[in-house]
Structure formats: structure tokens, C-alpha cells
Amino acid sequence: PVPQVAIVGRPNVGKSSLFNWLARRRLAIVDDFEGVTRDRMTTLIEVGETEKFFELVDTGGMGIEDPDDLTADVQRQIEAAIASADVILLVVDIQTGLMPLDEMVTERLRAVQRPVILVANKADQEHLDTHAEEFHRLGRGHLVCVSTTQNRNRDKLLELIQDRL
Numbered sequence: 001p002v003p004q005v006a007i008v009g010r011p012n013v014g015k016s017s018l019f020n021w022l023a024r025r026r027l028a029i030v031d032d033f034e035g036v037t038r039d040r041m042t043t044l045i046e047v048g049e050t051e052k053f054f055e056l057v058d059t060g061g062m063g064i065e066d067p068d069d070l071t072a073d074v075q076r077q078i079e080a081a082i083a084s085a086d087v088i089l090l091v092v093d094i095q096t097g098l099m100p101l102d103e104m105v106t107e108r109l110r111a112v113q114r115p116v117i118l119v120a121n122k123a124d125q126e127h128l129d130t131h132a133e134e135f136h137r138l139g140r141g142h143l144v145c146v147s148t149t150q151n152r153n154r155d156k157l158l159e160l161i162q163d164r165l
């Protein structure tokens with residue numbers, strides 16, 4: 001079976017943007033409004049030119065912004081994606097910094113014994129990378145700063161994923 005890589009994080013950190021950026025296609029809906037992703041999006045991504053693939057999963061906002069608004073079905077999909085993921089991309093926003101919801105997401109990942117990559121998105125300029133330090137407080141995951149809009153560190157992230165598959 002194809003290994004699975006699940007994208008998780010609070011709403012608006014750029015999960016769907018990351019999904020499209022890694023896929024190099026506009027598949028998931030990116031929106032300025034929170035909680036746009038409702039359906040679980042998946043796509044196959046080739047690792048380099050190895051003819052080996054992994055399945056990338058955009059889980060949406062994990063339902064933590066408004067748990068009542070999510071159907072049990074969507075919630076189940078999210079839990080299933082996390083449970084079956086071989087690698088988890090925990091996305092945070094370097095421009096807003098660490099938020100209580102980031103800690104809640106991390107808390108929900110606590111029982112998940114899979115490698116986590118802590119993806120600090122929206123690092124649009126290099127100088128923003130210095131703000132990533134505080135994310136170490138989450139105590140989880142190898143940290144990498146990226147920007148989906150400025151195309152920063154895509155190869156680095158793919159390499160980190162590849163090393164953990």
C-alpha cells in the first residue's frame with residue numbers, strides 16, 4: 001500500500017495551500033475564511049523521480065474551531081486519516097505565532113506514535129524563520145520553515161517526508 005502523509009493543524013494556517021503546493025496543483029480550496037475544508041482531500045505525490053509515491057491527505061481544521069459544525073462523518077474521516085497516517089505534517093503559522101489551538105491540536109496528536117514534521121508556514125521572508133523557536137514548546141516534531149506563497153523550502157520538506165516514509 002501507498003504510505004499516507006496527513007496534514008493537520010488549526011484553521012487558517014495554510015493546510016490546503018500546503019496540500020496544493022506539494023501537489024503542484026490547485027486541488028484543495030484555499031480561503032481567507034476559517035474552516036473551509038470539509039471534505040478529506042487526497043492526492044498522490046511522487047518522491048523525487050523514484051516512481052515511489054505517497055498519498056497526501058488534507059484533513060481540514062480537525063473540527064476544533066466549531067466541533068458542533070462538523071458532521072460525525074467528517075470527524076471520523078479526520079480521525080481515520082490521523083490514525084492511518086505514516087507521517088504527520090503539523091502545520092503552524094509563523095506570522096501569528098503559537099496559539100492555544102496549536103497546543104490543542106498537538107494534544108490530540110499525543111497518542112499518535114508516528115513521526116511528526118512541524119511545518120512553520122507563512123515564513124515568507126528568511127528573517128521570519130527566527131520566530132520559529134517558540135514552536136519548540138509544542139514538544140513535537142522536526143521543525144521546518146516554509147512559505148507556500150513564496151515557494152520556500154519545498155524540497156527540504158519533501159526530503160524530510162521521504163526520510164520518514
Ligand code: GDP
Pocket residue numbers: 009010011012013014015016017018029030031032034035036037061121122123124146147148149150
Ligand atoms: P487552512 O484553513 O489551514 O486550509 O488554510 P488555507 O490554505 O485555506 O490558507 C489560509 C490563508 O492563509 C489564505 O488566505 C492563504 O492565502 C494564506 N496562506 C497560505 N500559505 C501562506 C504563506 O505561505 N504565506 C502567507 N503570507 N499566506 C499564506
Ligand code: MG
Pocket residue numbers: 015016017029030036037060061
Ligand atoms: Mg483548508
